[in-house]
Amino acid sequence: QAKAKGRGAYQLFEPEMEEEARRRHALEHDLRGALEASEFHLVFQPQVRLDTTELTGFEALLRWKHPARGLVSPAEFIPLAEENGLIVPIGEWVLRTACATAAPWADLTVAVNLSPVQFRSRGLVTMVTSALAEAGLPPRRLELEVTETALLDDSEATIEILHQLRALGVRVSLDDFGVGYSSLSYLRKFPFDRIKIDRSFVGTLGESPESVAIVRTIASLGSVLGVETTAEGVETIEQLDFVRACGCTAVQGYYFGKPCPAAEVGRAIETLNAVRRVA
Numbered sequence: 001q002a003k004a005k006g007r008g009a010y011q012l013f014e015p016e017m018e019e020e021a022r023r024r025h026a027l028e029h030d031l032r033g034a035l036e037a038s039e040f041h042l043v044f045q046p047q048v049r050l051d052t053t054e055l056t057g058f059e060a061l062l063r064w065k066h067p068a069r070g071l072v073s074p075a076e077f078i079p080l081a082e083e084n085g086l087i088v089p090i091g092e093w094v095l096r097t098a099c100a101t102a103a104p105w106a107d108l109t110v111a112v113n114l115s116p117v118q119f120r121s122r123g124l125v126t127m128v129t130s131a132l133a134e135a136g137l138p139p140r141r142l143e144l145e146v147t148e149t150a151l152l153d154d155s156e157a158t159i160e161i162l163h164q165l166r167a168l169g170v171r172v173s174l175d176d177f178g179v180g181y182s183s184l185s186y187l188r189k190f191p192f193d194r195i196k197i198d199r200s201f202v203g204t205l206g207e208s209p210e211s212v213a214i215v216r217t218i219a220s221l222g223s224v225l226g227v228e229t230t231a232e233g234v235e236t237i238e239q240l241d242f243v244r245a246c247g248c249t250a251v252q253g254y255y256f257g258k259p260c261p262a263a264e265v266g267r268a269i270e271t272l273n274a275v276r277r278v279a
C-alpha cells in the first residue's frame with residue numbers, strides 16, 4: 001500500500017523537484033556573473049534602542065536583482081553562494097559597500113552579516129581592517145552579525161578570528177538566537193556584544209505563552225551577562241509593548257521600518273527622529 005501511494009506521490013512531485021533543481025542550477029550559474037554585472041545592491045533596516053526609542057543604526061541586507069527573474073531572496077541565493085564559495089567575494093563587496101555607505105551617517109552604526117564560509121577563508125580580519133580604513137568608518141560603528149552555524153564547525157579557529165575582530169574595536173552580535181540546537185553554549189564561548197532574538201519568537205508572542213517565556217528568559221540572560229538583546233521582526237505596536245515588557249533592549253522590524261535603499265536612509269533617519277519626539 002505504501003508502495004502504491006509512494007509511486008503516486010513520486011509522479012506528483014517529480015516534475016516539481018526537477019523544476020526546483022533546474023532553477024537552483026540556473027541561479028547558481030547566473031550568480032557567477034552577478035557581482036561583475038553589478039546586480040547586487042544593499043538595503044538598510046533601522047535598529048532602535050528601546051529605553052529612548054532612539055535610532056542607533058541600520059542592518060545592511062543584500063539584494064540580488066536578477067536581469068530576467070527580478071529580485072531573488074537572500075534565503076535562496078546565499079546558500080548557493082556559500083556552496084560554491086562565491087560568498088567570499090560577495091561578502092567582501094557587502095562589507096566594503098556597507099562601510100562606505102555608512103561613513104557619512106554621523107554616529108550611527110551599520111550591521112553586516114558574515115557567513116560561516118567567510119570565517120574559513122583566509123584574510124577576513126585583514127579585509128575588515130582595510131574596509132574600515134578605506135571608508136574612514138570608526139570600528140565602533142561597525143557591528144558584525146554571525147549565526148551559531150558559524151561557530152558549529154571549526155569553532156576554535158572561528159572564536160580566535162572573532163577575538164581578533166573584536167580587538168579592532170568592532171562589535172559582534174549573535175544573530176537568529178534561539179533557533180539552533182545549542183545557542184546557549186555559544187554565549188560561553190565568546191563575549192558577544194548583542195543577542196538578536198529570532199523573529200519566529202517575536203511573531204508568536206500574541207498566541208504562545210512559550211514564546212513569551214523564551215523572549216523574557218533571553219532578555220534577562222542578556223541583562224545578567226551585560227549583553228544587549230534585540231528583538232527581530234517587530235511588526236506591530238502590541239509586539240513592541242510585549243518585547244519592551246520582556247526586557248529586550250532594542251528592536252528591529254517593520255514597525256520602525258522596512259529595509260530601504262541607501263538613497264532613502266536620510267528620510268528614514270528624519271522619520272524616526274520625528275517618531276521619537278512624539279513617543
Ligand code: C2E
Nearest residue numbers: 061062074075078094113114115233234235252253254255
Ligand atoms: P537576518 O540577518 O536575520 O536578517 C533579518 C531578516 O528579517 C531580513 O530578511 C529582514 O528583511 C527580515 N525582517 C526584518 N524585520 C522584519 C519584520 O518585521 N517582519 C518580517 N516578516 N521580516 C522582517 P532578508 O533581507 O530576506 O534576509 C534574510 C537572511 O539572509 C538574513 O537574515 C541573513 O541571514 C541573510 N543575509 C542577508 N544579507 C546578507 C549578507 O549580506 N550576507 C550574508 N552572509 N547573509 C545575508
Ligand code: MG
Nearest residue numbers: 059113145175
Ligand atoms: Mg542579521
Ligand code: MG
Nearest residue numbers: 175176196232
Ligand atoms: Mg536574524
Ligand code: MG
Nearest residue numbers: 147175176198
Ligand atoms: Mg536570518
